[in-house]
Amino acid sequence: MSYVRPKKSLGQHFLKDQNIAQKIVDAIDGFPQKTVLEIGPGTGVLTSILVKKEDIDVYAIEIDSEAYEYLQAAYPSLGEKLIFKNVLKFDLKEVFNSPITIIGNFPYNISSQIFFKVLENRDLVLDVVCMIQKEVAERIKASHGNKTYGILSVFLQAFYDINYLFTVGPKVFDPPPKVNSAVIHLKRNQRENLGCNEELFFKVVKLGFNQRRKTLRNSLKSILLNLQTNDEIFRKRPEQLNVEDFIYLTNMIDSSTK
Numbered sequence: 001m002s003y004v005r006p007k008k009s010l011g012q013h014f015l016k017d018q019n020i021a022q023k024i025v026d027a028i029d030g031f032p033q034k035t036v037l038e039i040g041p042g043t044g045v046l047t048s049i050l051v052k053k054e055d056i057d058v059y060a061i062e063i064d065s066e067a068y069e070y071l072q073a074a075y076p077s078l079g080e081k082l083i084f085k086n087v088l089k090f091d092l093k094e095v096f097n098s099p100i101t102i103i104g105n106f107p108y109n110i111s112s113q114i115f116f117k118v119l120e121n122r123d124l125v126l127d128v129v130c131m132i133q134k135e136v137a138e139r140i141k142a143s144h145g146n147k148t149y150g151i152l153s154v155f156l157q158a159f160y161d162i163n164y165l166f167t168v169g170p171k172v173f174d175p176p177p178k179v180n181s182a183v184i185h186l187k188r189n190q191r192e193n194l195g196c197n198e199e200l201f202f203k204v205v206k207l208g209f210n211q212r213r214k215t216l217r218n219s220l221k222s223i224l225l226n227l228q229t230n231d232e233i234f235r236k237r238p239e240q241l242n243v244e245d246f247i248y249l250t251n252m253i254d255s256s257t258k
Contacts, residue, residue, distance in 0.1 A: 011107035039104035137182035201229035208238035227256035
């Protein structure tokens with residue numbers, strides 16, 4: 001099989017530009033972890049460069065049976081390291097017991113879900129270099145006070161340093177998407193834990209941004225209970241808070257329920 005049909009249902013836009021592929025792979029040079037997992041290799045444009053790098057151990061995970069069969073034939077050296085599964089339902093810890101780098105041209109329709117998967121495995125996934133929709137990349141990178149700053153920005157910035165690497169136009173894909181793409185690097189930061197009730201932290205952030213036009217006094221009403229809301233933080237909207245502010249807010253709410 002020499003051709004894999006891009007499937008709309010899987011959000012596939014196959015990269016066909018070798019120079020862009022090389023730039024993406026070059027971005028992982030120097031990373032300390034030598035195990036690399038490629039998510040959604042598709043037609044293998046990144047895979048073809050990765051397998052030539054002697055200093056890394058390459059794994060790839062693919063959900064599309066047509067692409068999987070093609071990759072099996074094209075890169076037999078991968079063997080069992082080519083995994084035929086849905087990455088969102090795949091337990092990374094089943095295969096990896098030491099830190100890894102994730103790389104890939106992520107399908108637009110599940111990129112946010114992949115990032116939540118990364119967060120769940122943040123002690124395993126120390127670096128991510130990926131191509132995603134430019135708008136999503138800007139949202140992840142956005143700092144507080146910016147209108148694009150949101151749930152994913154807070155969650156990812158809590159545990160990763162975000163670096164916007166470069167923008168990619170639609171013409172280098174088959175089929176071309178209707179939007180620009182971007183390559184970003186997520187690097188695990190030094191934060192081991194949040195210093196607050198993590199489950200509550202995630203709940204506070206989600207509740208706040210679900211009604212982002214409201215002040216936190218109003219958007220968090222359902223969990224504030226008996227808490228006095230005199231603190232000036234409650235007069236702010238969620239996009240005005242950085243990660244540390246959300247931690248402070250979570251601890252305040254948590255202590256009021258004990």
